[in-house]
Amino acid sequence: MCSASDSSPPPPPFVPRTISHFLTEIADVADGSPRLDDFVERLQGELGKIDAFKRELPLCMLLLSEAIEALKNGSLRPSAPSARPVLEQFIPLEKDSGGGEGIGEKPKDARTRTASCLKLVDTEENFSSSFDLNENPKAELQTEIIEEQKPAACEDQSQFRTCKSRNADTRKSHPLFPSAMASRELAEIPLHGFLSLGVGMKNPSEESSSSNCTISGRSRTISSVDCNAPSSPRGGSQQTAKKRRRAWSPELHRRFIDALQQLGGAQVATPKQIRELMQVNGLTNDEVKSHLQKYRLHHQRLPNKAFPARKSGVLQDLQMARDISSDSLKMSGPQSPSPQSLLYIAGNPGLTSHTASDSLEEDREL
């Protein structure tokens, strides 16, 4: 994603652009021309359509209403001042409410809805979506943040592992994938996993800051990658709390693989050693052990036959699918950040050609 934007460096095509652009254009061409009227009508039409969802998309309603009004009043300027304010009002900075002390729900929600709404409009009107890769103002920062970031945030709602009861709309939306998607689905865009270095911030609504390209370029020398908050065992005392699933992001896996190599292969490396080499903060032996187990299973026999072919039965032994494939990106030196990982992430998690890459099996006795 990030990389994709290289060709289009311009200003952040924020959501509003769609409307403001259009407005600008028409306003420019001819004020009060039939086109404008038509547009207003269409807006109203949509307003009517989403009326049924006004409860779901209150902001959407608001936006449309505002837009319509603005148009009617002809108060729009080439810069479409009317649209902006409104939107920004709801699309703050995705500031992630800091520590996420239980809050952070509202804002995020709002954002989601707004985005959905716009998407809706955008789609229907057939405007080539103008917002692509930058829904996140502080994208770059996150790169770093995600790694060292708020250990606290992860915790908060882990109280009782409410994962189960998660609702679809709890997730973060990703206005990254333009058109063609229904607002409904928008909220579920599967961008999850692979970005985060740390624990998955899957369902629990927390951890809002996972989007965009995580593994940007940076020397892996920074030994400590911070993942999940270790500390604070639930305020109470129940140690029964299960730990959250560790999400093996490409970056993490990369480290894993790297360590594996240094240790002489998956068959000879031990969880502890691996973990130490990985130097990932918060990573536990068990987690590594588990991952190693999976890795070994997948590589058991046919480490090269990169195509395990979808399972058929219940046994899932020989298939090292896409996830592992990311290991192909080995860097030239111990310091190479591998910008490729970015591409991998941004582009196609499933298509990555990982043909002759799994040769990390080289078992050399110690």
Added chain:
DNA sequence: CGCATAATAT
């Protein structure tokens, strides 16, 4: 540590 299996996530 490694394997088997339960628990979850997709």
Added chain:
DNA sequence: GATATTATGC
């Protein structure tokens, strides 16, 4: 509902 990925137990 099937799978895939992680967590846990032994």
